[in-house]
Amino acid sequence: MAEAAPHLLDLHPRSWPEEFVRLGGKAFHGRSAANWIFRRLAPSWEAMSDLPAALRVRLSEEHPFPRSSLRARSEAGDGAVKVLLSLPDGATVEAVTMPGTSGLTACLSTQVGCPVRCAFCASGLEGLERNLSSGEIVEQALWLAREAGAIGRIVIMGMGDAGHNLEATLAAIDALIDEEGMNIAARRVTLSTVGPKGALERIAQWGRQVTLALSVHAPDDALRHELVPGVRKRTLAETLSEADALFSATGREYTVEYVLLEGVNDSPEQARALGGLLRRRRCHVNLIPWNPVDGMGFQRPPRERQEAFAETLRDTGVSVTLRRSLGRETDAACGQLRRRSLPAGPDPLTV
Ligand code: SF4
Numbered sequence: 001m002a003e004a005a006p007h008l009l010d011l012h013p014r015s016w017p018e019e020f021v022r023l024g025g026k027a028f029h030g031r032s033a034a035n036w037i038f039r040r041l042a043p044s045w046e047a048m049s050d051l052p053a054a055l056r057v058r059l060s061e062e063h064p065f066p067r068s069s070l071r072a073r074s075e076a077g078d079g080a081v082k083v084l085l086s087l088p089d090g091a092t093v094e095a096v097t098m099p100g101t102s103g104l105t106a107c108l109s110t111q112v113g114c115p116v117r118c119a120f121c122a123s124g125l126e127g128l129e130r131n132l133s134s135g136e137i138v139e140q141a142l143w144l145a146r147e148a149g150a151i152g153r154i155v156i157m158g159m160g161d162a163g164h165n166l167e168a169t170l171a172a173i174d175a176l177i178d179e180e181g182m183n184i185a186a187r188r189v190t191l192s193t194v195g196p197k198g199a200l201e202r203i204a205q206w207g208r209q210v211t212l213a214l215s216v217h218a219p220d221d222a223l224r225h226e227l228v229p230g231v232r233k234r235t236l237a238e239t240l241s242e243a244d245a246l247f248s249a250t251g252r253e254y255t256v257e258y259v260l261l262e263g264v265n266d267s268p269e270q271a272r273a274l275g276g277l278l279r280r281r282r283c284h285v286n287l288i289p290w291n292p293v294d295g296m297g298f299q300r301p302p303r304e305r306q307e308a309f310a311e312t313l314r315d316t317g318v319s320v321t322l323r324r325s326l327g328r329e330t331d332a333a334c335g336q337l338r339r340r341s342l343p344a345g346p347d348p349l350t351v
Contacts, residue, residue: 005062006133007064007135008033008059008065008135009037009063009067009134009138010133010134010135010171011135012171012174012175012178013175013178013180013181014178016034017030017031023055023058023059024054024058025051025052025055025058029055032048032051033048033051033059034180034181036048036051037142038181038182038183041142041145041146043066043146044065044066045059045065064088066139066142066143067087067088067139068085068086068087068088068093068136068139068140068143069085070083070084070085070143071084071085071092072084073147078099079098079099080096080098080099081096081147081148082095083095083096083144083147085139085143087112087136091112091130093112093136093140093158093159094109094158094159095107095108095109095140095144096158097147097148097149097151100152100153103152103153104148104149104150104151104152104153105151105152105153105154105155106140106144106148106151106154106155107154107156107158108137108140108154108155108156108158109132109140109158109159109160110131110137110158110159110161110164110169111128111129111130111132111160111161111164112129112130112131112132112159112160113126113127113129113130113160114127114128114159114160114164115127115230116161116164116194116228116229116230116231118215118217118228118229118230119226119228119229119296119298120217120227120259120261120293120298121293123159123160124230128160128164131160131164131165131168132160132165133168134168134169134171134175137156137168137169137172138172138175138181138182140158141176151184153184153188153189153190154173154176154188154189154190155189155190155213156169156189156191157192161192161193161194162192162193163193163194163196163199163200164230166193166202169191170202170203173186173189173191173208173210174208185209186209186210187209187210189208189210189211190210190211190213190255191203191210191211191212191213192212192213192215192257193212193213193214194214194215194228194230194231194239195214195215195231195234195242196230196234197233200212200242201242201245203246204249204250205249207249208250209251209252211253211254211255212243212246212252212254213254213256213257213286214239214240214243214254214283215228215257216236216256217257217258217259218236218265219236219270219274219276219277221235221236227261227264227265236277240281244281247282253282253283253284254283254284255284255285255286256284256285256286257286257288258285258286258287258288259288259290260287260288260289260290260300260301260306261290261298261299261300262290262298262299262301262302263299263301264298266305266306267309268308268309271309271310271312272312272313274316274318275312275313275315275316275318276316278316278318279316279317279318283318283319284319284321285313285318285319285320285321286323287309287320287321287323288323289301306322309322310322
């Protein structure tokens with residue numbers, strides 16, 4: 001069976017003029033459409049009043065826009081706005097904005113479900129349903145901008161692991177950072193991954209100035225393999241050395257994401273072991289107290305224990321931030337961020 005032609009949003013906005021010519025329009029119509037979609041946040045082809053009517057009909061047939069529909073929207077007391085989007089095949093995907101120091105931070109998903117199956121994360125419970133296309137990732141940012149306001153930062157930390165859907169994720173970032181796209185500075189984009197084989201080398205070769213958030217969660221391989229089953233074939237030593245090589249290639253320090261789980265990975269010995277691994281590396285550690293999920297069998301450590309872990313780690317010479325409150329812009333590991341933005345009470349987005 002022939003593969004379906006890519007949707008317009010799966011193409012880089014700089015190639016839209018060519019596609020518009022193929023559709024019977026003019027090259028400048030492609031640039032105008034990019035302006036409508038990324039700057040003016042038009043909700044549909046019909047709204048793009050300066051495109052010829054016949055062209056809009058052709059676009060609706062070949063590149064239905066939007067592809068996803070807004071199934072639910074919720075707003076938390078701290079200003080976080082979460083959207084649940086339905087895709088044409090029935091898959092659903094979540095995306096969130098949170099207010100922060102640089103305006104709104106958008107947290108985007110890269111997969112439906114997740115193949116990594118972290119023991120503490122509800123997103124990975126059912127495994128991977130499917131990858132999202134680059135356009136489906138981009139469309140989340142468009143929905144968030146329409147529903148919440150202008151996006152200042154992007155974190156690729158929603159459902160899924162960016163490293164396991166890397167080409168689509170990189171293509172989405174390329175569209176979002178381009179002047180013809182959403183025009184967000186690459187330095188304001190963070191990409192989170194557990195670092196599957198080949199992923200960090202590919203990001204280094206790609207070379208954009210985005211920040212890597214490496215999900216580590218344990219100071220040794222045995223515990224990491226237990227908590228993050230998707231990395232069982234990888235060692236921390238090789239993954240961290242690839243992150244170091246990425247720093248050498250881009251000059252961008254990376255962050256190490258570490259979800260604190262009481263009695264599992266939060267002892268002083270584990271803090272010292274983590275410090276031993278990281279103290280000579282160009283990274284910063286984000287400690288994220290686990291956000292409780294019913295039935296997952298973990299506990300969030302008490303605040304004193306969180307602080308003791310952070311202090312012990314700092315004493316080894318590592319730069320550390322201990323996240324404090326729910327829903328803040330960088331208060332996140334992949335999968336955790338979405339859950340943190342939920343309003344109190346039943347989650348209207350998961351029913
Ligand atoms: S924490 Fe991230 S990588 Fe792990 S299962 Fe959840 S979404 Fe996947």
